[in-house]
Amino acid sequence: MAVKKEKHKMPEQDPKKRITNFDEVPFGYSPEVAIEEAKRCLQCKNHPCTEGCPVEVDIPNFIKEIAEGNFDKAVEVLKTKTSLPAVCGRVCPYENQCEGNCTLLKIGEPVAIGRLERFLADYERKKGVKPPKKTKPTGKKVAVVGAGPAGLTCAGDLAKMGHEVVVYEALHAPGGVLMYGIPEFRLPKAIVHAEVDYIKKLGVEVNYDVVVGKTILVQELLDDYDSVFIGTGAGLPNWLNIPGESLDGVYSANEFLTRVNMMKAYDFPHHCTPCKVGGIAATFGAGNVAMDCARTSLRMGAKKSYIIYRRTEKEMPARNEEIHHAKQEGVIFKLLTSPIEFIGDDNGKIKAVKCIEMKLGEPDDSGRRRPVPIPDSEFTIEIDTALVAIGQSPNPLVPESMKELVTEKWGNLKVDENGETTVKGVFAGGDIATGAATVILAMGAGKKAARAIDEYLKSKK
Numbered sequence: 001m002a003v004k005k006e007k008h009k010m011p012e013q014d015p016k017k018r019i020t021n022f023d024e025v026p027f028g029y030s031p032e033v034a035i036e037e038a039k040r041c042l043q044c045k046n047h048p049c050t051e052g053c054p055v056e057v058d059i060p061n062f063i064k065e066i067a068e069g070n071f072d073k074a075v076e077v078l079k080t081k082t083s084l085p086a087v088c089g090r091v092c093p094y095e096n097q098c099e100g101n102c103t104l105l106k107i108g109e110p111v112a113i114g115r116l117e118r119f120l121a122d123y124e125r126k127k128g129v130k131p132p133k134k135t136k137p138t139g140k141k142v143a144v145v146g147a148g149p150a151g152l153t154c155a156g157d158l159a160k161m162g163h164e165v166v167v168y169e170a171l172h173a174p175g176g177v178l179m180y181g182i183p184e185f186r187l188p189k190a191i192v193h194a195e196v197d198y199i200k201k202l203g204v205e206v207n208y209d210v211v212v213g214k215t216i217l218v219q220e221l222l223d224d225y226d227s228v229f230i231g232t233g234a235g236l237p238n239w240l241n242i243p244g245e246s247l248d249g250v251y252s253a254n255e256f257l258t259r260v261n262m263m264k265a266y267d268f269p270h271h272c273t274p275c276k277v278g279g280i281a282a283t284f285g286a287g288n289v290a291m292d293c294a295r296t297s298l299r300m301g302a303k304k305s306y307i308i309y310r311r312t313e314k315e316m317p318a319r320n321e322e323i324h325h326a327k328q329e330g331v332i333f334k335l336l337t338s339p340i341e342f343i344g345d346d347n348g349k350i351k352a353v354k355c356i357e358m359k360l361g362e363p364d365d366s367g368r369r370r371p372v373p374i375p376d377s378e379f380t381i382e383i384d385t386a387l388v389a390i391g392q393s394p395n396p397l398v399p400e401s402m403k404e405l406v407t408e409k410w411g412n413l414k415v416d417e418n419g420e421t422t423v424k425g426v427f428a429g430g431d432i433a434t435g436a437a438t439v440i441l442a443m444g445a446g447k448k449a450a451r452a453i454d455e456y457l458k459s460k461k
């Protein structure tokens with residue numbers, strides 16, 4: 001039988017309706033559709049999809065089990081390698097990972113691996129997650145700093161190996177960017193809580209409101225634990241550094257999204273977090289963070305929402321799905337445009353942004369063509385809110401609190417191929433080591449570090 005060339009579609013909320021709520025946009029596959037989609041998999045002998053997965057999920061096998069209707073077995077295969085499948089099934093950039101390697105790309109669309117992963121995770125959650133098996137304790141203790149995808153993955157894997165793991169998190173909730181950054185309509189917070197609960201059931205203890213480097217030092221953790229993993233992420237916003245950036249109404253993406261997601265500004269009056277967005281919002285940048293800001297601004301009441309980006313659509317770093325959803329929702333893309341000044345009114349409130357038109361020149365260090373300003377092409381756009389989403393840098397607090405932790409050019413922690421920092425027994429991974437990247441790469445780094453920590457603990461005997 002010929003293989004269907006396209007992925008099975010996933011039903012989703014109507015764009016006009018969904019910009020009036022914060023409910024999740026796609027609804028997920030039904031069991032019948034999941035089985036049909038799984039049957040598209042060719043079960044290639046060399047399984048190139050697995051090579052594209054930083055956490056080494058056994059993709060062909062879980063898909064095979066779905067195709068045969070063995071959902072419980074499929075969950076088992078999936079969970080051997082990942083403790084955050086519902087998260088990955090929603091936010092992973094599959095097109096650059098597993099799906100980007102799928103053999104079906106030769107004839108059409110890849111198998112919808114992400115959607116199948118999401119289906120399984122949701123199936124298991126609805127049914128009731130089976131408590132994980134506990135491993136015999138090794139007697140070794142590890143402290144994990146930061147409860148983002150890197151820290152949680154490292155903690156979960158170490159617990160599965162029998163080590164005692166305690167996580168120290170600065171905020172009052174776990175998940176890192178999954179909780180404070182990625183909006184509810186893309187990743188419902190109840191799902192993040194459910195996956196974190198599973199990790200806790202593995203035996204991991206999580207302590208909140210502990211700012212390592214201030215409340216407690218890494219050296220103090222090293223005195224109490226056999227090893228330390230640092231997964232503090234890249235939460236320091238980058239700024240445009242143009243005049244007017246301190247005007248009222250100019251937010252960093254981090255502040256804006258934290259107010260809306262973690263502090264639930266959208267749920268007024270149940271949550272009284274101030275965050276006023278009306279009139280015209282402009283987001284600067286074109287990554288996932290920028291798409292989240294632009295789409296959130298519409299849901300928060302903006303009548304018009306712009307993405308202002310200095311390159312073209314081809315160079316946009318956001319996932320295809322995010323760009324597609326933003327366009328469907330009416331976000332207006334002003335490309336080859338760069339801001340040069342924010343203009344305020346007499347009360348210090350932003351009222352406009354002065355921009356300049358750009359053209360693409362020769363490729364820069366990133367391999368993308370460098371945007372070059374076109375002389376005398378300045379123009380002004382009236383705006384009421386500016387959201388700066390041009391990237392984040394590694395959090396400096398932990399490296400600054402321990403001078404032996406060497407950092408590199410962009411403030412990221414220097415680590416070796418096993419994730420060990422320049423301090424013996426202290427490992428690091430995720431955005432704090434790579435700079436702002438992706439959930440799955442952070443999880444991959446957490447997994448690799450867990451293995452290296454295990455080896456280190458064995459060698460310490």
Ligand code: FAD
Binds near residue numbers: 183231292442
């Ligand atoms: P984080 O998720 O940042 O977690 C770090 C944790 O450490 C946080 O909980 C923080 O509070 C805590 N911490 C920091 N300092 C301290 C301290 N001193 N003491 C104790 N705890 C501390 N990636 C994708 O793959 N797909 C997407 O769709 C996507 N969308 C994104 C949207 C937004 C808005 C943002 C900001 C990022 C997005 N990313 C996406 C990137 C992805 O979320 C990150 O790469 C990933 O979360 C990094 O994981 P991490 O564990 O290294 O860091």
